[in-house]
Amino acid sequence: MREVSSEIERERKYELSPKAGIPRLTGTGKVRAQEAPVERTLDATYYDTTDFRLARAGITLRRRTGGTDAGWHVKVPLAADTCQELRLPLGEKTTVPGRVAALLRAFTLEAKLRPVARVRTDRFTHRLADAAGRTLAVLADDHVTGEVVGGTTLRLDRWRELEVELDAQAAPRLLDKLDRTLRKSGAKDVWWPSKLRRLISDEVPDRSPRARTSHEVVHAYLREQFQRLRRADLGVRVEAEDSVHQMRVAARKLRSTLKTFKSFVDKKAAARVAAELKWLGAELGPARDVEVTQARLRARLDDVPTELLFGPLRQYLTRDFARASETGLARAREALAGKRYLALLQAMAALLETSPPTGKTGRKALRKPVRKAARKLHRAEAATQGLTGDELEKALHEVRKKAKRARYAANTVRPVFGTKLRTWRKHVKAVQSTLGEHQDTVVDRTALRHLAIAGFGENQNTFTFGLLHGRDEAEAAALRSRFADEWRTLNNGTRPAWLKT
Incomplete structure (x- = not known):
């Protein structure tokens, strides 16, 4: 989708008393200048389905005018303090464009997207720069007025919010340093992950x-x-x-x-x-x-x-x-x-x-599926004994698949048995990783044979492809030896008594 641009944002948001002055961040980390504010007015309409499928998935869709990035924005959280923002051109229509709806199909399941909230923000941005004048971050002082559109309750709200966003080239640790200074100045954590979630908190529980x-x-x-x-x-x-x-x-x-x-x-x-x-x-x-x-x-x-x-x-x-x-x-x-x-x-x-x-x-009900997955893994390994050539490679691939299933089973029950299964899971992962590398050599050799045949048909020298094929065979043998060692470690390693096979 060529019209879509993408940007990774690293930011934190805070609440600040309406009467408080803007915090001074000069001297924090490498910040040597905090420029005078630049004022902009932003108008945003937020869209979601009637049952808030996007909000429940942590996704935000808005159409915003004003500022330097007017357009359709899709925000996707990636980790703490980090999100990805996808941007598309504004266009004249206020209904959600088909190409935007297509992006979100997995979340909406083709339910209609409608306006759910409108937010007007008077934003005052302060550029934070280092001694050389390079931008490190931007501090935004937002005075927000929001209203819910539709829904089961009418909600109007006004609040003040601070947002500090790092420049793409700034060191991530600067965010922590700015955080400490902002808190000393009276800034507090925002409870809601976005302006929209604050407005629709009655519709979509936050936890x-x-x-x-x-x-x-x-x-x-x-x-x-x-x-x-x-x-x-x-x-x-x-x-x-x-x-x-x-x-x-x-x-x-x-x-x-x-x-x-x-x-x-x-x-x-x-x-x-x-x-x-x-x-x-x-x-x-x-x-x-x-x-x-x-x-x-x-x-x-x-x-x-x-x-x-x-x-x-x-x-x-x-x-x-x-x-x-x-x-x-x-x-x-x-x-x-x-x-x-x-x-x-x-x-x-x-x-x-x-x-x-x-x-x-109870907890015991979770043991049986994990134990069964572990037994299937051991049976798959036993089936490799005495095999050679292609048959061995296929059997080892089956061991790899059973190791994945056993590891996924351990991941599923981690909230209950995480500590007890930690060593066993680590050993299963080692087996899976080694056999994954082994399977890569199998796939590589198939591709190399294809390339060699195609090159030979065009009168090209395909010696090097043969050389790589031989190297992959040697690597596969070394990986099988490593797998044997890791399997012994898995068999002899620590595990709960109920997982003994």
Whole structure:
């Protein structure tokens, strides 16, 4: 989506008494100048669905006029003090443009977006600069008037808010130093993560209840991964780096958890969703596989001495993988635009809203699925004994998949058994990582064979591709040896008595 621009913001917000003077930050860290305020008036209309699906997911959508960045803004929290803001041109219409709605499809599930609040801000910005005059941060003194549009309650509010936003080149630790000075000047934490959430606090509670039963523990993990999948969906739509990978991982974790902890959810609904998540993973797979293989082979070429490089190797990689990459991304984008994917999202959302089945709800109920996942991992490893060649490689790939499922199971129950499973989980992760590298060599060798055959057909010298193939075979043997050592460590490592296999 070419009209979308993206910016990472590092900022903190504070409340300040309406009568208090603006804090002086000169002398804090490298700040040597606090310029006189520049006044701007900002008018923003916030949009959401009738049941506030964006707000519940932590997403903010607004149409803002005034200031230097007028337009449609989508804000996505990334971590504490950090968010990503996507910006699109303002346009003349006040209804949400189709391209904006498409970005948020995974969150809205195509429910209509309507105005939910209007906010007018009289903003006074102070540039904070170092001794050389370089901008370090901007301190904004916001005098806000807001009103809720629609909803079940009428709400009008006025308040004052401070916001300090770091420049992209400023050191992150400056935010902590400015924080200390602001607090000494009377600034206090804001309770709400955004101006919109303050206005609609009656509609959308700010805190989620703590998971207490085993069912709630499982559902909390599922909600977390569903949120990750939807945010990665947004990244794929704006072609953000690594988004396809993140989306594929979230889909895999959801599918694994639904299968491992099937007694904690509606089994029939979970089975249907898991099947669709497998389909989604297959649609995303080619784009990610091409990305990984291309990066690995380029790195491999960098390690080859110049005298052993024959033929236009990098051109071959660029040509072959560019075509495959575009095909893979087109397939992923087509899947995300389709009705089948929308139905998957709707089914997952409905599953999370469904009351869990009745049954045991104590800590012990969570042990059985983890123990079962661990036993499947051990059976998969036992099945590798005596195998060689392609059969061994396929069997080790199965061990890797079972290790992932066991680790995901441990992650799910971390709120309950986190300390007791820490060592075991670490050892399972080591096994999974080593076998992941091993599988990469398998994929690499397939790609290298394809490249060598194509090059030979064009009368090119393909010696170097053969050299890399041989190196990958040697690396695979070393990784199998490392796996054997890590498996012994896993078998002999610390774990709860109930996890003994």
